[in-house]
Amino acid sequence: MSALSSLSNKILKSNIEAMPATSCFEDTDIKHIELGAGCGNFGKQFFPPCYLTDANKALLEQCQPCSLDCICEAQNIPCEKNRFSKVLICNPFGYGFYTAEQTKQLLDELVRVLESEGKIIVLGNQTNKYFKPSKLEKQIKSYESQTQDTELSVEVEDLNDKIEQLYPNYSFFQCDGKTPAKVTHQAIITLRKTSL
Ligand SMILES: C[S@@+](CC[C@H](N)C(=O)[O-])C[C@H]1O[C@@H](n2cnc3c(N)ncnc32)[C@H](O)[C@@H]1O
Numbered sequence: 001m002s003a004l005s006s007l008s009n010k011i012l013k014s015n016i017e018a019m020p021a022t023s024c025f026e027d028t029d030i031k032h033i034e035l036g037a038g039c040g041n042f043g044k045q046f047f048p049p050c051y052l053t054d055a056n057k058a059l060l061e062q063c064q065p066c067s068l069d070c071i072c073e074a075q076n077i078p079c080e081k082n083r084f085s086k087v088l089i090c091n092p093f094g095y096g097f098y099t100a101e102q103t104k105q106l107l108d109e110l111v112r113v114l115e116s117e118g119k120i121i122v123l124g125n126q127t128n129k130y131f132k133p134s135k136l137e138k139q140i141k142s143y144e145s146q147t148q149d150t151e152l153s154v155e156v157e158d159l160n161d162k163i164e165q166l167y168p169n170y171s172f173f174q175c176d177g178k179t180p181a182k183v184t185h186q187a188i189i190t191l192r193k194t195s196l
Helices: 003-018 042-046 100-113 133-146 162-166
Strands: 032-035 050-054 084-090 114-124 150-158 185-193
Touching (some): 042 050, 100 114, 100 185
Parallel strands (some): 032 050, 032 084
């Protein structure tokens, strides 16, 4: 390889590494993102403007209509750090806050993409093992105790019948996109980064 092409390869490589993968999220005025959105449009309806994402590519064809802006895993969001002010998660399934390892994987990524004072809003049922309100606070505290520059506070609310008041006429679904998912609790996790 010539010295010139070796140099241009180096420049190309450093550009790719330095370049944030923003193609899904080009509009910097949009500071909210929903993860695992399925065929719904929760974020767009109640926290607009909001990007909707899900890991399952098949949804692009299965959902009629499909409101997804990006196919990506919650643990690997193609954007630069401190990009969003709110992350929304409804009925996580297959990812979430089940084990300490899962919680760490997810929170590491959410701490990266959220700005300081950013919020994670999680809605789910108390029987959902990926979001059990009774375990969530423990998982979050345990995660926080292992990190040095992030403080997390959690507020869990039992919604009872408030779900209709907060999010009127909205239907949540299980992974099949058809069977209704009952939401009974909401958790708001606020993060504060002490060094950016
Ligand atoms: C139970 S559905 C909830 C759909 C919608 N949020 C609702 O409440 O109606 C869970 C969704 O999470 C998605 N999902 C599963 N693993 C994921 C991951 N690692 N990252 C992002 N989404 C994931 C699934 O494809 C599915 O659409």
